[in-house]
Amino acid sequence: MNETTETADSIRALARDCLGLDGPVMEALVRINQRFGYVPPEAQAIVADVLNVSQADVAGVTGFYSDFRKAPPGRVVVQLCRAEACQAAGVEAVVKDVEAALGCAFGETRSDGAVTLEDAYCFGNCALSPAAMIDGRLVGRVDAQAISDAVKP
């Protein structure tokens, strides 16, 4: 079985699991995004087909939420909180250093696919700000060095 078919089958299975739920479209996309790290383009037609809604509805939901990436992320995903409590603790002063240390700008994936850098708005770690999430693991009181160290294999 080639990779494309495998992906499609996996998406179809995840969508089918949501058939019995109330308002299943969002939940199906959440699960697909969790599984792949993004919502593959073919998911739109499959989810629409399985859940019996229009492709426009699925596209609308996919486009609305910032978690639903359109392309695969890098091997490590770094999300830096830039909301008020982290601003108060000086996050904006380390933004440039983080970009330099990781070799990519916010909202981008480095060309070698090693890392994706994203901004985020609150991880609920505001007493230990600035906060970052690295591959789903929360890190408190971060600076560029800590992020750079955490990304290294």
Add this chain to the structure above:
Amino acid sequence: MTTVLIAKDSGAKSVGADAVAAAFEAAGLDVIRTGSRGLYWLEPMAEIDGVVYGPLTPEDASGVLESGAKRIGPLADIPEFAMQNRMLFKRVGAMDPTDVEAYRASGGEAGLNAALAISPDDVIQAIADSGLRGRGGAGFPTGIKWRTVADTPDQQKYIVCNADEGDSGTFADRMLMEGDPYLLLEGLAIAGYAVGASKGFIYLRSEYPDAAETLANAIANAPFLDADLAGGFRFSIELRMGAGAYICGEETALLESLEGKRGLSRAKPPLPAHAGAFGQPTVVNNVLTLAAAPIILAEGAEAHQAMGTGRSRGTMPFQLAGNIKQGGLVEAPFGITLRQLVEDFGGGTRSGRPVRAVQVGGPLGAYFPESLLDTPMDYEAFAAAGGMLGHGGVVVFDDTVDLAAQARFAFAFCAHESCGKCTPCRIGAQRGVETVDKITSGENVDANFTVLDDLLEVMRDGSLCALGGLTPTPVESALKWFKQDFDKGASQ
């Protein structure tokens, strides 16, 4: 064997609690992973026989055990903890949150059992008598909301827990969900019994993966869910995840998202109490509101009513955040002043510089200057001072803060998070960013201040929901108290 309590709370883990726990386990101790006590400046901390040690590194474990290194003292003697009045958070940090037997042994399910022993109507009356108001931010009387849903006839009603705690500077919901999940589930069940709902949803933000895991485990193991309770009452709970949209903390946008759609705010009426989730009568309450219900039922409405001030009754878990020396959770009766929180509990700024501004109530809350620090933490007192208590987040800024930049950020955040349904919010936020930029770069300053005032009025009065409607609050407070920050460009 000596037992040591070490938090498994995501905040504590973010500064190394897992490695510290592993070090104590390696030293042969019985480690119980708990929620956090909320004394985050001491995390990672260890609690042995009621005595607190912290902040610790894994290398400290042997020193703690052999010579009492890093000893802070008995928890009960730590002033920042002893001055609190822990009602909602009494179990958080004291026990393994996944242990349902420990939950029962420490008074868990007493509220639900008390509720099931009286009529649904009497449960609603107890909530109303307690004076409980919505802890999400709006402060709406919970008893009235429950009564409205109970009085709306329908076969299917829902309880929806708003766990989309998106306000920067707030983390009480997260701590409670990670540290005492069964309390929240019990609260949903009580609400379900009171209004006649058989199903509840918890809508949780995706930024809280640890809370998701803890809640999913608790939902699967709670003995009172999917079980026949007194009078044939059955209740089930489903956990649903958000996907990174701040607007979904607004209750009608949350309901749209729960239904699987784009998170667009709805016009009210109809109220969610009449036509909420899937068009059915729905209670939408914040995590802390629902978690208060078991305590009120178990300990009586009077005990809750007896604490607080004015029309703000009970305790509120305030959250100290940002540039603060001792950040963390402070549960105290309403009426405590902002200064007590920032100075007595928080110890001032982490940077050691003077406090210049404090933003209370999240991104839509006002920036207060030092001169307003004596404002009591009370819904009405904050409204009178031009702010809002919101979800109880307190973000401290030192004297390096530029309030024109913060005002610009308020607009930029609104533009980023706007659902786009109404024009004042969708367009106004973007125009706000541009107008602040013009002012700070010295372009037609007086004329642009006039434009800004006009824009703020349109957004406040013309927006569909609180996002566009309250974005003017931080901006107006910055203009009122810190006007000089906007004039820098003009004077250059």
